[in-house]
Amino acid sequence: xxxxxxxxxxxxxxxxxxxxxxxxxxxxxxxxxxxxxxxxxxxxxxxxxxxxxxxxxxxxxxxxxxxxxxxxxxxxxxxxxxxxxxxxxxxxxxxxxxxxxxxxxxxxxxxxxxxxxxxxxxxxxxxxxxxxxxxxxxxxxxxxxxxxxxxxxxxxxxxxxxxxxxxxxxxxxxxxxxxxxxxxxxxxxxxxxxxxxxxxxxxxxxxxxxxxxxxxxxxxxxxxxxxxxxxxxxxxxxxxxxxxxxxxxxxxxxxxxxxxxxxxxxxxxxxxxxxxxxxxxxxxxxxxxxxxxxxxxxxxxxxxxxxxxxxxxxxxxxxxxxxxxxxxxxxxxxxxxxxxxxxxxxxxxxxxxxxxxxxxxxxxxxxxxxxxxxxxxxxxxxxxxxxxxxxxxxxxxxxxxxxxxxxxxxxxxxxxxxxxxxxxxxxxxxxxxxxxxxxxxxxxxxxxxxxxxxxxxxxxxxxxxxxxx
Numbered sequence: 225x226x227x228x229x230x231x232x233x234x235x236x237x238x239x240x241x242x243x244x245x246x247x248x249x250x251x252x253x254x255x256x257x258x259x260x261x262x263x264x265x266x267x268x269x270x271x272x273x274x275x276x277x278x279x280x281x282x283x284x285x286x287x288x289x290x291x292x293x294x295x296x297x298x299x300x301x302x303x304x305x306x307x308x309x310x311x312x313x314x315x316x317x318x319x320x321x322x323x324x325x326x327x328x329x330x331x332x333x334x335x336x337x338x339x340x341x342x343x344x345x346x347x348x349x350x351x352x353x354x355x356x357x358x359x360x361x362x363x364x365x366x367x368x369x370x371x372x373x374x375x376x377x378x379x380x381x382x383x384x385x386x387x388x389x390x391x392x393x394x395x396x397x398x399x400x401x402x403x404x405x406x407x408x409x410x411x412x413x414x415x416x417x418x419x420x421x422x423x424x425x426x427x428x429x430x431x432x433x434x435x436x437x438x439x440x441x442x443x444x445x446x447x448x449x450x451x452x453x454x455x456x457x458x459x460x461x462x463x464x465x466x467x468x469x470x471x472x473x474x475x476x477x478x479x480x481x482x483x484x485x486x487x488x489x490x491x492x493x494x495x496x497x498x499x500x501x502x503x504x505x506x507x508x509x510x511x512x513x514x515x516x517x518x519x520x521x522x523x524x525x526x527x528x529x530x531x532x533x534x535x536x537x538x539x540x541x542x543x544x545x546x547x548x549x550x551x552x553x554x555x556x557x558x559x560x561x562x563x564x565x566x567x568x569x570x571x572x573x574x575x576x577x578x579x580x581x582x583x584x585x586x587x588x589x590x591x592x593x594x595x596x597x598x599x600x601x602x603x604x605x606x607x608x609x610x611x612x613x614x615x616x617x618x619x620x621x622x623x624x625x626x627x628x629x630x631x632x633x634x635x636x637x638x639x640x641x642x643x644x645x646x647x648x649x650x651x652x653x654x655x656x657x658x659x660x661x662x663x664x665x666x667x668x669x670x671x672x673x674x675x676x677x678x679x680x681x682x683x684x685x686x687x688x689x690x691x692x693x
Contacts, residue, residue, distance in 0.1 A: 231360045231422075236369045239353060240376035241418040242303060245411035246349055247380030249314045252404055253279075253342055256388055257321050260400060265325055271332060273610065275317075275339045280606030282343025283599055286351045290595025291444045293352045300419050302352035307415045310345025311408035313338050318404040322397035343602075351598045355591045356423075358582040367526065370575040371512025375505060451592050460581055460651055464597050465604040467534060467574065467644035470637045471567060472608030474541070477616055478560070481630045485548045486556055499557055500564035507533070507568020511576070526576045527652050533570025534645035538638040540566050545634035548627045577651060612637075 231239070258272045293302050316338035324331025353373075361369045384407055391403045451457050478500070479493040488496065511529055540563035547554035578597055582590045612633060620629035 229360075230362045231357075231369075233365075235422060236357075236361060236365070236372055237376075238418040238422055239357060239369075240373050242307070242349070242353055242415050243373045244376040244380030244383075245307060245414045245418075246310065246346065246353075247377040248384035248411050249310050249408055250342070250346060251381040251384050252388060252407060253314050253317050253339070255385060256392075257317050257400075257404075260321055260397075261324070264395065265321070267324065267328075273613075275335055277606050277610060278336055278339045279343040279346070280602045282340050283347045283602035285344070286347045286598040286602065287448055287592055287595035288444055289348050289351050290355060290591030290593070290598075291447055291589070292591070293355050294447075294589050294591035298423055299352050299356045300423050303349050303356070303419055304415060306345045306347070306349025306352065307412055308345070309341055310349060311412050313341030313343075313345055314408050315401065315405050316341060318401045322401060325397060347598065347602075351595050352591070354578070354594045354598070355582070358579040358590050358594065361579065363580065366579045367514075367572065367576045368512045370572045370579070371508045374572060374575070375508055378501065378505060447589055447592050448596070451589060451596060456581060456651065457593055457596070459647065460577070461596055461600050463644060463647040463651060464574070464578075464600040466640060466647060467570065468601045468604035469608040470537070470541075470640035470644060471570075472605035473612035473615075473633065473637050473640075474563075475605075475609050476613050477630065477633060480616075481544075481548070481634075482556065484626045485630060486552065486554075496557065496560055500560045500567075503561040503564025503566075504568035504571070507565040507570075508572045509568075510565075511569055511572040526573050526580070527648065529569060530573040530577055530648045530651070531645045533566055533568075533573055534641050534648055536566035537563065537570055538641035538645065541634045541638040541641065545631040545638065548631050574648075581651075 254276060258276075261267045261272045289302070293299055296302070317335055320331050320333075320335030320338050322331070323334055357366075357369060357373070388403050388407065391406075392399060452461075479497060482488040482493040482496050514529070540559060543559050544563070547556060547559055578594070582593045582597075615633045615636070616629045619632050620626050623629070
């Protein structure tokens with residue numbers, strides 16, 4: 225973003241508060257309300273699953289939101305508006321759940337509307353926050369910034385569920401609505417404080433998009449086709465989908481696997497998930513350190529860590545598929561911790577790659593790129609979570625073995641992560657067939673990709689191997 229100051233560490237921390245607020249509301253809808261539907265109300269798990277799928281499906285509009293952010297002068301209104309919509313959606317989901325206790329169809333319909341609203345809020349706030357990070361966080365701080373942002377989001381999960389857990393006892397549906405409303409209001413207030421004057425003065429139209437984009441101002445459909453035509457943008461979109469499909473497919477089957485195959489109680493399997501999250505946090509912190517400006521290039525490129533995270537995730541999943549046949553002697557907790565560690569490494573390395581690629585290419589359409597990748601991630605997570613559970617049921621029904629069903633699905637996920645690693649290895653490579661940049665005209669925007677010697681290159685390749693992804 226021309227003419228705009230880089231964000232310092234305090235500015236990055238303030239964006240982390242926004243991400244924590246987003247996580248605080250989101251976890252109530254996907255965890256607390258999900259549990260209330262299944263346990264307190266005794267509703268089929270499928271209903272809660274459908275609501276989660278709705279939330280992910282709605283996020284297909286992320287590219288359009290990113291395009292809107294590219295056209296506008298400021299990002300703060302999108303972030304504040306998205307958070308407000310998300311908070312309203314969280315409260316509406318609680319109201320719908322309460323209504324379902326007496327009027328199932330009406331309550332479910334209202335909850336469906338709420339999850340559409342949640343999807344829109346997450347899409348607007350989350351996408352534009354990433355756009356702002358890509359534009360304003362200097363390259364040397366991007367890995368650390370991604371670590372800070374996502375660690376604070378997990379902290380938002382923890383604080384929100386801890387507060388809700390204390391306030392919900394003794395449980396009642398009116399209390400659920402009240403607690404959700406208070407947490408939503410707190411998240412909104414935190415976001416308002418965090419974003420206050422963070423962007424600085426309003427950017428000029430030239431600073432917001434660049435002179436080329438202001439002159440042409442292509443329609444959304446054309447802008448999306450232009451981004452999809454960029455080889456590296458297209459490759460990264462496919463990588464995000466494949467890797468997040470494998471990442472999401474394990475989400476809903478790990479605890480059932482621990483219970484059915486290893487005989488763990490509900491409390492023990494919940495602690496196992498906690499162990500996995502500890503691994504994720506450690507992996508995130510690791511990447512934040514080794515890819516910092518001080519160590520960047522000495523301990524491997526971001527691309528190498530992305531590939532390594534995918535390979536390590538594949539290995540951990542393959543070991544899980546074997547471990548079930550070994551039985552109680554298998555170090556399940558260590559295996560799951562290793563899976564979380566690998567997932568954390570992959571996640572932050574991929575997010576760092578995303579921020580680097582977002583502002584590269586022949587046109588500075590950061591929002592469209594971020595939106596496209598965000599939509600790919602959301603769709604892959606939704607489909608992966610759903611098909612992971614379906615695959616376990618189908619394999620179990622065909623072969624009659626729960627152990628074989630879980631082992632087969634974990635093995636398939638490992639193969640998918642291997643495919644993701646192969647895709648990640650190609651991200652950032654020079655592309656000789658990339659479309660050539662148009663000759664510069666008077667007052668045109670400088671090349672989006674800096675060069676170490678000659679003119680700018682129109683592809684999404686990084687200028688030197690130290691910074692490739």
